[in-house]
Every structure is written in C-alpha cells, then in structure tokens.
Amino acid sequence: MAKEFVEQITSQEENFSQWYTDTVLKTDMVDYSLVKGCMVIKPYGYGIWELIQKEMDDRFKATGHKNAYFPLLIPESLLMKEAEHVEGFAPEVAWVTKGGTEELQERLAIRPTSETIICSMYKNWVQSYRDLPLLINQWCNVLRWEKTTRPFLRTAEFLWQEGHTVHATKEEALAETEKMIDVYREFAENVLAIPVIVGNKSEKEKFAGAVRTYTMEAMMHDGRALQMGTSHFLGQNFAKSYDITYLSKEGKLEHVWQTSWGTSTRMIGGLIMVHGDNRGLKLPPKVAPVQVRIIPIAAHKGGVMEKVEEIRARLASAGIRVDVDDREQSAGWKFNECEMKGIPVRLEMGPRDIENNQAMAVRRDTLEKMPVSLEGLEDSMKELLDTIQKDMLEAARASRDERIFETDDYEVFKDVVGNLKGFVKAPWCNETECELEIKEETGATTRCMLVDEETHIPEGCRCIHCGKPAKKIMYFAKAY
C-alpha cells in the first residue's frame, strides 16, 4: 500500500491535451474500451453525470416536459426523408445489417439523434390543436462514427438528453427554442459554474435540418471554445418531410412547428477544462459526487475514528455528500488524491482538533485552510459549499471575460486565434465562403453570433475578413 502514490499529472502549460487525458484517467472518471472510439464511464465520472441528469431533469419537468423512450434503431428509409438532415448525419451512422441469423432487408441505423424516429411517431400522436403542445424529452445513448475521439469531448457513443417538441404556431416554437437554451444557460452557470455565451450558429454550423440553432459556448483554459448545448428551431422542415399535421381550431389542416434541443456527457469535458488546474479536477459542489471528504489524522489515537464517524453521520444526515478516507496511506498522499479528484472541501480531523472541538477545512478551489467549529458544522459546511459554488462561477467568469477580444482588425484576430488567447468578437459578413476562408487561414470557426434581434451594426461597419458590409456580430475561436 505504501508503494502507491498519487501519480503526477502533466502540467497544463507543458501540454494541455496531455493534462486533460491524465486527469480523466487518473481520477478514475473514464477508461478506454476495446471498442474503437467508445469510452467506459467509471463510477466517479458517472456519479457526476447522475447529478447533472437530476438537476437538468428537474428543470425540464418544471417547464412542463415529460420523459419518454424511442427505439435505438432507425430504418434507413425513415432516416433519409429530410434531405439536409441526411446529408449532415448519414456519413456518421453505424449500420445494423444482420439480426440473429437473418440478413435484414432494410439496413437499420443506430440513432445519431432521434428527430426522424420521433417524427414518425408524432405523425400519429398529433391530430388536433388539442394535442399541442407536445413536450417530450429523452435520456439515452446515441452513436456517431467519429474518426478522432477524446473522452467526454468526442466519442462514438455518448449519453445525452434530447428534447423534441411540437407546437401549433411558429411563435410558440421559437419561444420554446429560446426558453430551452435559457434553461441550459442557467444550468451551466448555476450548476456547472460555467459562464457561457449564448447566441446563434451560422448557416454552415447550424443543425442539419434546422431553421435556426441557438448554442451556448464556453471558453476552456487553453483558449479553445467548447459547444456545451444547442437548441434548434426546426420550423416546418421535419413536419413537411414526415407529414405531421393538425386540425386547427378553425378546422384547417396545418403543418406543425417543431423544436429539438440537446446536451450530453460532453459537458463533463467542459467542467474539467474550465475549472481544473495542475493538481487535477476542481468540481463545483453541486455536481461533486463527494462534497466533503474527512481525512482522519493519527487515526490510531483513541477517539479519533469515533468522532470522525459521528461527524460523517451528522453531515450525511444534513444532506451533504460526505465520505471518510480511512485507507492505510499517509495523510499527505490522501490530501493529494483528494485534490486531484476535485473534492470541494477536505476536513482534517486529528486528536488536537477534536480536543479543541474543531476541524481544519481546506477549500479545493482556493486551497485556503481554515479551522471550523464542530458545533453547527452542518450549517457552516453548507454555507462553505455555497460560497465555493458561487466563487467558482465568478472565477470562471473573470477568466472567460479576459479571453474575449472585441476587434475589427484582422491582424488582432490572427494574433488572438493563433496564440490561443480566446474568442474574437467581430463584425462579419454572414457568408459561408468567407467563413471557410477564415477557417482555412486561422483555424478559427464561427462559434456563436448575437441573435438578430440584439444585433446593432453601425453604419459603414465591415466584415473583419472580407471587408464586405457586416451583417452579424460573431464570436470566432478555435474549438473542440
């Protein structure tokens, strides 16, 4: 046992990508599997996902959505009905061609997303205006045959939620699209402690089959952006391809208006790269599987373990996720491991602390050390966890804000992007050709633009790259 030790993690400055890989593997969040591009989510990583699910699911239900479950497999002909959608997803699909001993007459796609199979059901479920709105969410696995994969950030199979709603009018569907991106934003900020930029995707980057895509984008420690969730206004595109109509109050047959929105285990990648440091993970208390870890000091001394167990039980009863590290390791080793795993608070308790009716609390986010009284510890720990949650959001916000560069100078653009300094916020012509040239020249992609309703472009303002009249204010960055 004594031979084990907390293995070093490559520093972020030395190699951010290696730091990420070291962190996810050494903290036991994930492991690679024998299946190309598929990861195993180990209990510590899955524990974070369960907390994310609970928080999101509560929000979906509070906004009137219900969960359901649709089939994993989609017949090829069904997948192919919406032209743009096919073009976007067909190259990434895994195909089932054999069931048991029989060759299938029609290939079945493993869902890369479920619009098509869900639309085939909605066609029957929606008949009249009384059936609307239809507000359904699904938690499931999806699969996209990706060439390059990284744990959480891009894997062939991943876990996600996908909401699919149907409305009588364009206005209602648009309002739902915006409501759900706002639910995501609020969740990202208040639960993940990740401040995001919300806006629209460009024509090129929007969801295949959508009219308009809302996105939330976060800024990682290495200056790259990460798309954390999207909400799509589908208009009547799918309704027309899948023939989903309803009889209006006025007795007229109308096509419905739809939305879809999704977030995935990818958010955990964001969590790691927004908060983590060279000691490893740093988890916001709301998604930390263990919020407080008690580390006994001189555990062999009389009364220590009894008191530790009493405190553990008290904190657990108060609803705090707490554990005790009673392994046969040195205190120093335990401190390191506790930090590496990103546990928000460690509580050191030795004979002298107990004598003084106190413990030593150490915050993971600031590494600040402070004595806390065992009296009323439930309340002081809850308060401390709340403080950490808020402070982590503010720290992440400050760091994000430092990484936004507003400019209309393409030289500055190239410097920011080339040196991975963060987002460039710039006027843009809204043309795909220009977007592709920028990507070609700098590696930056369009991440997110101010929605039209919030865009005010001064007279004479020109695109940062091509010099044509600007139509949009766009955030550009290199991205995951």
Place this chain on the structure above:
Amino acid sequence: MAKEFVEQITSQEENFSQWYTDTVLKTDMVDYSLVKGCMVIKPYGYGIWELIQKEMDDRFKATGHKNAYFPLLIPESLLMKEAEHVEGFAPEVAWVTKGGTEELQERLAIRPTSETIICSMYKNWVQSYRDLPLLINQWCNVLRWEKTTRPFLRTAEFLWQEGHTVHATKEEALAETEKMIDVYREFAENVLAIPVIVGNKSEKEKFAGAVRTYTMEAMMHDGRALQMGTSHFLGQNFAKSYDITYLSKEGKLEHVWQTSWGTSTRMIGGLIMVHGDNRGLKLPPKVAPVQVRIIPIAAHKGGVMEKVEEIRARLASAGIRVDVDDREQSAGWKFNECEMKGIPVRLEMGPRDIENNQAMAVRRDTLEKMPVSLEGLEDSMKELLDTIQKDMLEAARASRDERIFETDDYEVFKDVVGNLKGFVKAPWCNETECELEIKEETGATTRCMLVDEETHIPEGCRCIHCGKPAKKIMYFAKAY
C-alpha cells in the same frame, strides 16, 4: 371534445391477451414503432419506469453499489470467449457491420447483456485483493433479436439494469447473489405490490454461463407465470475465460468470483397483469405517476376551481403526485378514464362537497367511495395511499396463493397447467430430458425450484413425471 370517449377494453375473461394489448395502448403507456419488435415507451409508461428506477437505484446504492456505463457495442471476438454464454446469446444478436462509409473488419454486436464487455474492463481494474469487492450497476438499453414480441414482456430492445460484481471468494459471491435476489423480492413486494416466488432455475433454464441462477417468479391473472428478475452466481466461469485474476493477501494469483443480476421494463408487464382488471390498469401508489387525481364537479360554479387548485397545491407540497382533470369532458368520462389509467385515488370536488369542507375519495383498487374532510387532507391521503399499497399486496398474495397447487399426481399437473390454473409445485428428478418431455406434453416449463439448502425430500418421493427418485421441489407453469 364531447365526441371522445373512453374506449372499451376487451374483458380479461373474453381474451386476456387482447385485454393486455388494449390496456397498454389505450392508457398511453406504449406505442408500436416502425422498427420490428421495438416499442416506444410513452410518457405515462415511462413515468412508471422512472419511479421503478428511483426505488431500485436507492436500494442498490444502500447496498454499496455504484453506477457506471459501458459501451453498447461488443466486438465479436470478445462476445465469443465464454462458450456457454455464446451459445445462449449469439442467435439473438444484432450485428453492426458498417460504420459511416467503411466496412468493419470485425463485426460489432449490440449488447444483449454486458458480461463480456464488462469482464474485458474488470480484467484491468482488478489487480489486488484491495480492489475487491467491485460492486457496479448499469442502467441501459439492450437488444435481443426476438421473433415474437409483446410490449414490455418481450421486445427486441428493452431498458434494464444489470449489476456486475467481483469478489475474492466463492462465499462472498454467493452471498451477493442471494442478497440481490432478496433486494429484488423486497422491491417487488413493497413497491410493485407483487408477491413473488424465489428460488433457483434448472440447469436448462439458468443464465448462459452461470453456475447457479436465482429467479423471482410472479403469477399473472391468467394463470401464467412471469420471470421478474434474476441473479446469477457466475462462479469463476467468466474469470477464467476473460482472465480476471487478483493477488491475494497471501501473495497468490487467484481467479475472481463473480455475480450478475438484472431486471427490466418487463416488470411493468407484470404490474399490469397482476393488478389490472376489466376497467384497465390498477397501479400501486408507489409507482403511480399520478397518485391522486382531482376531478372538479360543476367546475363553472363559483369557488370550485379556486378550492380545487388550493387542494392540489396543498397535496403537491406534501409530496403527493397529484393532478387536476380540468378538460372539457363529462364527469363520467373522466371517472372512467381515471380508472382505466389505474390512478390509485380520485377526489371528486363539487360545490356541495366544498360547502361541507369535504371531498369524495374513490379508491381504484376496491372502488370504495368515502367522504374525506379537507381538514388534514394531506395526512389522510398519505394514509389512504399507504393502505392501498398494502391492500394491493395482500390481494395479490391471496390471488397468487390460490394459484399454487402442490401435488405429486401428474393428472392433477396436467389439469392445472392445461386449464391455466397456476403453478404446480411438485417433486422432480432434476433431469433435462424429463423437463423437455413435460414441456412437450403440457406446455409447462420449470419456473423455479426450492434452493438445495431448503429442499427436504421425503424418503421414496418420486418425480411427478418420470417416476425416478425426486431430487428437487419445482414450481412448473406455463409462462410468458
């Protein structure tokens, strides 16, 4: 709206199978999809599954298990390593042969169960006795290419949980196998209100690759048995095929001992067929998505809807799952629909009730009608729900007990099985050949036998079919 009505459900006596189909479709629990053998679980059915998941998951965690997630796809060579396992599952596997545009060099199976992929990980995770026991559960979808399917009872894709544990000794692994079948039994009785018979499967019926399978079997209203969950002692079979070893305290390299255990959405089929009647579903309060439905009477009269909303809010705050049926239908229509959906309690509230500070409560299980005071309604409703939960278990137990026939007379056996009266409990020789003959002659299968430790066979007792010396006490029945 007035034209709609609660559609009639075929009576159980007329055609039980049609009753089942009518019930699952007309209560909006499921729908058929375009994919052969795959169902859509609609929000009402999925709501039941969510409650089941929560109750089970709490029990798994309380017994020290953690959740994780393993890949959906299993390389063919990996699936093929444990000989008996392959023989059992290979004929039911769906195969992925193409990913994106490339033909795969090795086919990938969609998991029919996850022992093989999980063992390939455990091989690396388990090194020393300090890594044991390893107690992991997974909630996921699995797929088995079934020829004949029925919603919930047998579908190609279904949702389930599968526990996979690793232990240092045979005794520990056996104790875990028994602990988990007991967790299932307690859950079935106290949550689903379904009394089950627990015992072992025969050699022929046990899990492919297991040493011993524990099962819980329930009795449906039509006299057929339903397997509701199984727990397998895997011995060292998988450990040897997948080379999972650990270094013992004594420094010796040993193969581990394993278990696996699972339950699925199939349990919802049992829930329907154990409790349902000719009016439709009858849900035990603990898994009812709506526990109390308030139906306003003369809702247009002043003060009715205000009071109804006040009561709804009070019950909701008390943690009761309550809703209000304020649709424009007749009260009679609403009563019928509420009964069909199996909602445990309906509360009728009209102007006269409100004047008397009361409501009329109607129990779904007994159809008993009783006035209840609005004073302290939170407590009286909770009490009533508890009573219904208990009474439903006792009613199901009485009905199950009436359907167990203990005999050593093969003529009685044939009468019980032939007329679908229930289980036959009988002495049996424990030979597969005899088991196959019984099935051939009567359609009955071996469901579950007393575990050896509880089996006391009197001197001279002979097999009910072949007359050889009896070795086991077996429950036989026709089954789903």
